[in-house]
Amino acid sequence: MRLGVVVFPGSNCEQDVVYAARHLGFAAEYVWHGDTDLSGLDAIVLPGGFSYGDYLRCGAVARFSPVMNEVVRFAERGGPVMGICNGFQILTEAHLLPGALLRNVGLKFICHAQPLRVEPSVCQWLDLPAETVMSVPVNHNEGNYVCDADTLERLRDGGQIVLRYCEPDGSRLAEGSAPNGALDDIAGICNERGNVFGLMPHPERVVDSACGGTDGRAFFESMARILVEAAS
Amino acid sequence: MARYEILVTYKKGIFDPPGATAQRALVNLGYAEVADVKIGKYIQLELEGPDATLERVTEMCDKLLANPVIEDYRIEQVGEA
Numbered sequence: 001m002r003l004g005v006v007v008f009p010g011s012n013c014e015q016d017v018v019y020a021a022r023h024l025g026f027a028a029e030y031v032w033h034g035d036t037d038l039s040g041l042d043a044i045v046l047p048g049g050f051s052y053g054d055y056l057r058c059g060a061v062a063r064f065s066p067v068m069n070e071v072v073r074f075a076e077r078g079g080p081v082m083g084i085c086n087g088f089q090i091l092t093e094a095h096l097l098p099g100a101l102l103r104n105v106g107l108k109f110i111c112h113a114q115p116l117r118v119e120p121s122v123c124q125w126l127d128l129p130a131e132t133v134m135s136v137p138v139n140h141n142e143g144n145y146v147c148d149a150d151t152l153e154r155l156r157d158g159g160q161i162v163l164r165y166c167e168p169d170g171s172r173l174a175e176g177s178a179p180n181g182a183l184d185d186i187a188g189i190c191n192e193r194g195n196v197f198g199l200m201p202h203p204e205r206v207v208d209s210a211c212g213g214t215d216g217r218a219f220f221e222s223m224a225r226i227l228v229e230a231a232s
Numbered sequence: 233m234a235r236y237e238i239l240v241t242y243k244k245g246i247f248d249p250p251g252a253t254a255q256r257a258l259v260n261l262g263y264a265e266v267a268d269v270k271i272g273k274y275i276q277l278e279l280e281g282p283d284a285t286l287e288r289v290t291e292m293c294d295k296l297l298a299n300p301v302i303e304d305y306r307i308e309q310v311g312e313a
Binding site for chain 2: 056057060061064092093098099100102103104105106107144146147181
């Protein structure tokens with residue numbers, strides 16, 4: 001697997017993603033936001049950070065970077081794209097994923113290890129069994145996912161809800177108690193085809209047992225397996 | 233030169249955490265009559281040349297200045313600057 005990690009002005013997690021991929025034995029390279037050539041890349045990651053200072057709305061300006069036209073084309077051809085945190089916000093602004101991410105309900109920047117529950121989904125970036133519980137750090141101010149009622153129904157029916165915030169034992173949170181206020185406790189969603197995936201937590205930070213956990217490996221390894229299967 | 237003012241607010245039904253916090257703070261200050269507060273954005277544009285049209289400003293709002301998924305906007309032309 002050859003991963004392209006897009007660097008916008010203000011991205012600050014691109015090195016972590018490249019480190020994570022290389023640590024797991026995959027090739028990874030940086031893609032500058034002004035670049036328009038994604039050839040040779042198997043999958044694209046939009047990393048976390050504060051692209052363009054989060055001015056106007058998180059991800060609103062990054063969405064119009066030259067590289068994003070290519071990312072949209074790549075995604076439309078079925079190419080795998082994962083947006084982490086600010087990357088998720090960029091994917092919603094680019095309309096590659098539905099809904100939007102608002103300010104956290106408590107108005108607090110949240111930063112902690114967060115229990116997540118794997119939902120049965122069509123997502124290509126995660127082939128773990130449903131109800132697997134993992135612990136992955138969250139680190140954001142605007143992770144409060146919202147969408148309209150029709151979209152939520154489509155997400156539920158289409159297996160597009162990939163991850164939910166949950167209790168440490170995997171049970172559902174009391175209604176309305178997601179750490180950022182996210183609708184239906186949504187931590188990550190994918191598009192109908194499952195190739196475009198956005199999530200607020202940071203899997204790249206938990207791939208090395210020296211750094212507090214390895215639950216984040218599954219995302220990179222699932223994608224690598226799918227790419228190998230597709231090539232054979 | 234034409235000057236436009238744009239007000240961007242959350243759509244009905246979208247919870248506005250800063251607005252809700254300000255509402256609670258006002259009630260705590262003794263303004264019990266405050267039932268709701270919505271906080272939005274104010275944007276001022278100055279346009280020059282033959283393309284300085286309302287149509288173009290609307291396009292700018294739809295494309296960048298507002299997110300139609302969560303926000304409504306109102307444009308006012310406030311005269312020649």
